[in-house]
Amino acid sequence: MDQKEFKPYVPAEKSMKEMTIRAVVLGVIMAVVLGTANAYVGMKAGLTVSAIFPAAVVAMAALRMFRGTILEENIARTTASVGEALVAGAIFTIPAFIITGVWDELDYFKSSMIMLIGGLLGVLFVTILRRSLVEESDLPFPESVAAAEIVKAGQGGQTGAKYVFGSMAIAAIWEFFKNPNGVQFVRDSAKTFVSMADSKIQILGEKISYKGGFIFESPAASPALIGVGFIVGMRVSAVLFAGAIMGWLFLVPAALFLNPGLADMVAGGHSWLDMAEEVWFRQIRPLAVGTMIVAAFYTLYNMRNALFTGMRKAFTDISKAKESTEEVSRLNIDLDFKKVISAIALMAIPLFLLYWKFSDSIGGSIGLTVLMIILGFLFAAVAGYLVGVVGSSNNPISGLTLSALLIAALMMVFIGVTGNAGIAAVLGVAGVVCCAAGISGDMMQDLKVGYLLGGTPWKMEMSEIIGVIIASLVLVFPMQWMHNAYVIGSANLPAPQAGLMALMAKGIVGGEMAWPLVVAGMFLAVSLILVKAPSPMLIAVGMYLPFSSTAAMFVGGIIKWVLEKTMDKQGASEAEKNNAENAGVLLSSGLIAGEALMAVVLAIVYGIVNYQELDFSFRSYGLENPSALLGLIGFAGMFYLLVTIPMKVARKQK
Numbered sequence: 001m002d003q004k005e006f007k008p009y010v011p012a013e014k015s016m017k018e019m020t021i022r023a024v025v026l027g028v029i030m031a032v033v034l035g036t037a038n039a040y041v042g043m044k045a046g047l048t049v050s051a052i053f054p055a056a057v058v059a060m061a062a063l064r065m066f067r068g069t070i071l072e073e074n075i076a077r078t079t080a081s082v083g084e085a086l087v088a089g090a091i092f093t094i095p096a097f098i099i100t101g102v103w104d105e106l107d108y109f110k111s112s113m114i115m116l117i118g119g120l121l122g123v124l125f126v127t128i129l130r131r132s133l134v135e136e137s138d139l140p141f142p143e144s145v146a147a148a149e150i151v152k153a154g155q156g157g158q159t160g161a162k163y164v165f166g167s168m169a170i171a172a173i174w175e176f177f178k179n180p181n182g183v184q185f186v187r188d189s190a191k192t193f194v195s196m197a198d199s200k201i202q203i204l205g206e207k208i209s210y211k212g213g214f215i216f217e218s219p220a221a222s223p224a225l226i227g228v229g230f231i232v233g234m235r236v237s238a239v240l241f242a243g244a245i246m247g248w249l250f251l252v253p254a255a256l257f258l259n260p261g262l263a264d265m266v267a268g269g270h271s272w273l274d275m276a277e278e279v280w281f282r283q284i285r286p287l288a289v290g291t292m293i294v295a296a297f298y299t300l301y302n303m304r305n306a307l308f309t310g311m312r313k314a315f316t317d318i319s320k321a322k323e324s325t326e327e328v329s330r331l332n333i334d335l336d337f338k339k340v341i342s343a344i345a346l347m348a349i350p351l352f353l354l355y356w357k358f359s360d361s362i363g364g365s366i367g368l369t370v371l372m373i374i375l376g377f378l379f380a381a382v383a384g385y386l387v388g389v390v391g392s393s394n395n396p397i398s399g400l401t402l403s404a405l406l407i408a409a410l411m412m413v414f415i416g417v418t419g420n421a422g423i424a425a426v427l428g429v430a431g432v433v434c435c436a437a438g439i440s441g442d443m444m445q446d447l448k449v450g451y452l453l454g455g456t457p458w459k460m461e462m463s464e465i466i467g468v469i470i471a472s473l474v475l476v477f478p479m480q481w482m483h484n485a486y487v488i489g490s491a492n493l494p495a496p497q498a499g500l501m502a503l504m505a506k507g508i509v510g511g512e513m514a515w516p517l518v519v520a521g522m523f524l525a526v527s528l529i530l531v532k533a534p535s536p537m538l539i540a541v542g543m544y545l546p547f548s549s550t551a552a553m554f555v556g557g558i559i560k561w562v563l564e565k566t567m568d569k570q571g572a573s574e575a576e577k578n579n580a581e582n583a584g585v586l587l588s589s590g591l592i593a594g595e596a597l598m599a600v601v602l603a604i605v606y607g608i609v610n611y612q613e614l615d616f617s618f619r620s621y622g623l624e625n626p627s628a629l630l631g632l633i634g635f636a637g638m639f640y641l642l643v644t645i646p647m648k649v650a651r652k653q654k
Contacts, residue, residue: 009070009152010454012329016069019459023072024466026062027079030055031471035083036478037596041224042091043488043495044549052147052445053582054164054589055080060151061161073151074455075463078446082467085442086119087475089435092401093427094479095488095498100506102424106483111476113354114428117347118376118435119468124344125380125436126443127335127461133384134447135332141387144448150582151453163586163649164593167641171223171594174634176618178221181485181602183621189548190628191217193273199257212256215248215276219551221631224595226638227588229556234564237550237557239535243542244550247284251543255279277491283517284543289503290521291528291540292496298529298536330456348373351432359425364417368408368429375404376433380440387441401434405501409508422509430501439468478600485603496544555635556642560584563643572650580646587641 010016034055059076063069068076094111097103150160176182195213229237256262262275334340348369355365355372379401408429412422443464450460486492489499507518521540528536542550563584567577605618 008331008452008454009148012331012454014454016071018069018071018456019075019463020068020072022066023059023063023068023075024079024463026059027055027076027082027463028467028470030058030076030080031083031467032474033083033597034080034593035087035471035475036600037593038084039087039091039475039479040482040493040596040599041228041592042088043095043482043493043498044224052077052081052144052442052449053150053585054593056147056150057160057164057586070151070453071455074450074453075459077147077151078443078450078455078460079463079467081442081446082119082439082464083471083475085438086115086435086468086471089118089401089438090115090431090475090479091495092497093431093434093501095483095493095495096427096430096502096505097424098483099489099495099499099502100420100423100427102420102427106476106480106488108476108480110354110357110428111479112472113350114431115435115472115475116469117351117354118432119439119472120465121344121347121373121376121432122380122436122439123443123461123464123468124340124347125377126384126440126447127340128337129381129384130334130444130447130457130461131332133444134451141445141448144445144452147445148449148452151449160583160586163583163645164590167223167227167587167590168594168597170637170641171227171591172598174221174223174637175595175598176602178631178634179599179602181606182598182618184626186221186630186634187626187628188222189218189220189631191215191273191548193271193276195272211260211262212253213272213276214253215273215547217248217547217551218628218631219555219635220546220548221628221634222549222552222595223591223634223638225549225552226556226559226635226642227591229553229558230560230588230642231585232553232557234557234561235534236538237553239538240542240545240550241554241557243288243539244545244547245542246539247288247543248280248547251284251287252276252280255283281491285499286503286517287521287524288496288540288543289500290518291525291543292500292521292537293504293518294522294525294529295535295537295540298525331451331454332457334457335461344373344377354432355425355428358428359412359417359421361415361417361421361425364412364415364422364425367411367415368425371404371408371411372429372432375407375429376436379404379433379437383437383441384444387445401430401437401501404433405430405504406508409505412509418509423505426505426509427501430505439464478603481600481603481606485606486599491546494545494549496541499544556588556638559639559642562639563646566643566647567650576650580650583646583649584642587645591638591641 055077056073059073059080063073063076090111094106094114098106174186178184178186178188193213193215195211198211200207256272256276256279259279262279265275351372352365352369355368356362359365359368405426408426409422412418412426417425443461446464447457447460449455450457482488482493488495503518507515525536525540528539533539563580564577567580572580602618
């Protein structure tokens, strides 16, 4: 994009309120709220969604009451999106400390330090890269352009906030009557095991009796998961569901059938349903991890040109950072580059102390600190570049993090730091890298929105720093509450990416890994790649997640498909289709936030009641045997909400 020809929405010469206290405070509040919601959804569904659209809408609605300016809205949205980006990096890695058994509970201080150091480094790295990627490149930045258009349209009157808050209320009420810690009238889903007839097969002259069957489970009556499915669309949700079918309806029955000894365990008192779930948890999930490993590197390989371009820019921008700009326009003023580079150097001190605390090895800590600074900068550049190509929602930070984890793990083994100390140190590297990459991609997206609207770069960068500091100190608490109420690593909060990190760290450093299953999963990924299956990574995630979760996301994808086909059938214009889709995204964002926030509130109540040993439970007001059939009401409601209302919006804005 030629900067000389480009004119932002707010010209450089126009004076306007921008980085005000109310804008920053509103942004921080939204960062905590949206970050909390994304933490729950990310650990439950294995996917996070960009906060840029709901944050933009809420900022417009809130600041309009105080006659706030468009640049104040920009600052509030920029600060708000920090929560979603930081927590994405956190939930992909920090729960791995629990899953590996290194921690019994989430360590507040260490978790906060991982988020704080990683987040601040991400902001500092992106400050160096901003001009090259935002102003001088021709990257499309699809989500940034869409967010800027929403903000511009909001200056004319309608913000769309009613859709976000209305669907939030609906999802929160539904979760209250569905959550086991609430007044439960609705069961999340129903499952049953269908036994098949005994089969006898002769092997080496001996007849062996095989038994087994299939688990059939209904989609989870979850507004959040349906909302995620709507946002990612039919294609992505269908690939995820294909993975669920492969895992639950092919591999689990095959494992049951091919292990005759399991029938003896059933005869000893275990049910086939429990046995099938145990097989999925202990055998199919490690196989899925092997598939994810190969799929992650295959994804990076497919993006090799973008990766190398991002790395080249990372090195060339070091020299650019030392140059002073000749422009005096506020649109070109970043934080002082010399101070930024000095701050990056100073961040090595707390980073070293953190890794020393983890590994209890001075040599290992020095090596990890140097490794983190180098990989963090390179991956920040790559993440920023990829966001410009595919948007923040599709940024493959888990693949980048896995690369850093493998390098760190091999370094620890070479140095001789093994056991829990080595595992903790490796996960510490992964956590900081993941938080830095998450913030880098998100911030680059925000800076592009600001560039289009006419925001001042240094003010946006400073607001991101404020948001990172506060979010990193606060967001560990809701993660602790969720773990206490729902248990990280369980079917309620499977945290698939963290499970992958945990298995790799424990396998390489701790020497514990179900290698035959992992290797088999790797070959499964190779076969998927050879037949050009869409996104082997998503297929693997679908295998790793509970069937009810992926099925619910698939329902959301179907609803999105029905909306699109209905609009096509009615001959809607492109503008009407865009209006309907935007309304659906806002409604879905509200569904995600509403369910997640109510789940966190109930987790807090659960924690208080247990801590105080109180004789109280919302559950006592619910049904003793809640029905999954009532979930059909929820599905019908979601269909109406995400199809009928967006179509009405499209016709009104015709």
